[in-house]
Amino acid sequence: MCEILVGLPDVNVLAVVDGPVLEIHVECRRSRPGCPECGVLAQLKDQRVVSLVDLPCFGRPTTLFWHKRRWRCPEPDCPKASFSEEDARIAAPRFAMTDRAGRWITEQVGRCARSVNEVARELGCDWHTVNDAVLAYGEALVEHPDRIGEVSALGLDEVLFVREGPFHRQHFSTSIVDVGRGQLLDVVPGRRGEAPKAWLESQGQPFLDRIQFATLDLSGTYRAVFDAVVPNAIQVADPFHVVKLANEKLDECRRRVQNETLGHRGRKTDPLYRCRRLLTKADERLDEHGRAKLLGLLRAGDPRGDVATAWHAN
Numbered sequence: 001m002c003e004i005l006v007g008l009p010d011v012n013v014l015a016v017v018d019g020p021v022l023e024i025h026v027e028c029r030r031s032r033p034g035c036p037e038c039g040v041l042a043q044l045k046d047q048r049v050v051s052l053v054d055l056p057c058f059g060r061p062t063t064l065f066w067h068k069r070r071w072r073c074p075e076p077d078c079p080k081a082s083f084s085e086e087d088a089r090i091a092a093p094r095f096a097m098t099d100r101a102g103r104w105i106t107e108q109v110g111r112c113a114r115s116v117n118e119v120a121r122e123l124g125c126d127w128h129t130v131n132d133a134v135l136a137y138g139e140a141l142v143e144h145p146d147r148i149g150e151v152s153a154l155g156l157d158e159v160l161f162v163r164e165g166p167f168h169r170q171h172f173s174t175s176i177v178d179v180g181r182g183q184l185l186d187v188v189p190g191r192r193g194e195a196p197k198a199w200l201e202s203q204g205q206p207f208l209d210r211i212q213f214a215t216l217d218l219s220g221t222y223r224a225v226f227d228a229v230v231p232n233a234i235q236v237a238d239p240f241h242v243v244k245l246a247n248e249k250l251d252e253c254r255r256r257v258q259n260e261t262l263g264h265r266g267r268k269t270d271p272l273y274r275c276r277r278l279l280t281k282a283d284e285r286l287d288e289h290g291r292a293k294l295l296g297l298l299r300a301g302d303p304r305g306d307v308a309t310a311w312h313a314n
Helices: 002-006 099-110 115-122 126-144 194-202 205-210 220-229 239-262 288-299 306-313
Strands: 011-017 020-029 043-057 060-074 082-084 155-162 169-178 182-188 215-216 235-236
Touching: 002 011, 020 043, 043 099, 060 115, 099 115, 099 126, 115 126, 155 220, 169 194, 182 194, 194 220, 215 220, 235 239, 239 288, 239 306, 288 306
Parallel strands: 020 060, 155 215, 215 235
Antiparallel strands: 011 020, 043 060, 060 082, 155 169, 169 182
């Protein structure tokens, strides 16, 4: 019954110790192995206990104690003097966590978006133990050759990654996205073109030949990257950056006219300052009252019609 509850293949349950942390002692149920070098039946040398973080059991953190046997080769000329038994179904070599726990926490952190600290508290182990397992299991998924697939529409965009130090120094990263499937392919450091260009070139020419559309913001950095690496791709600016740029130019025009007509920055009683929110509002979202208010404020604060022209163009 204990072996069924433990759920590990080919093990004998030696003991289950109750306590704040549940302790399960197991050993492999195997016959004497042969030497991996010469194949001669090995002899038992000693036995040591390895503690492994396991999945919680009955609402409590659990530690699996694996009584690993160490074998020695009786052949004096064999270069393999001694070796320990291994079973990847229980845990990987030199790993502080069982295989099932490593797979579970990778899904919790990766798919369920739980923090490493939260999972570590639930398992009753150190933060680094969980983080090392996520890196080990997650890297194999990230580096899978079929993960990227065929990409026909590629997008690049910069993201503020972190603010560091007492002066809040900004560190940016560039996200590389398959726009057609909405899948993040990779994240490279910086917001200049060197790192994205190196990433694209590392994918090989067949990958680049399949890219038909290049989605980018309106800065010239990524445009130069696409011109150099995928010159035949159709470059497309996403609607968010187009609208953002149009609103910025409209706001620049409003502030220029404000200073030219009144000689100071906008104040709450100035007509152009009062209509700044209405100027950036979509025309289809303006009701009759809002449109009448906007046009009245433009007539009062925009004598030459510069802001009105920019608003109509926007």
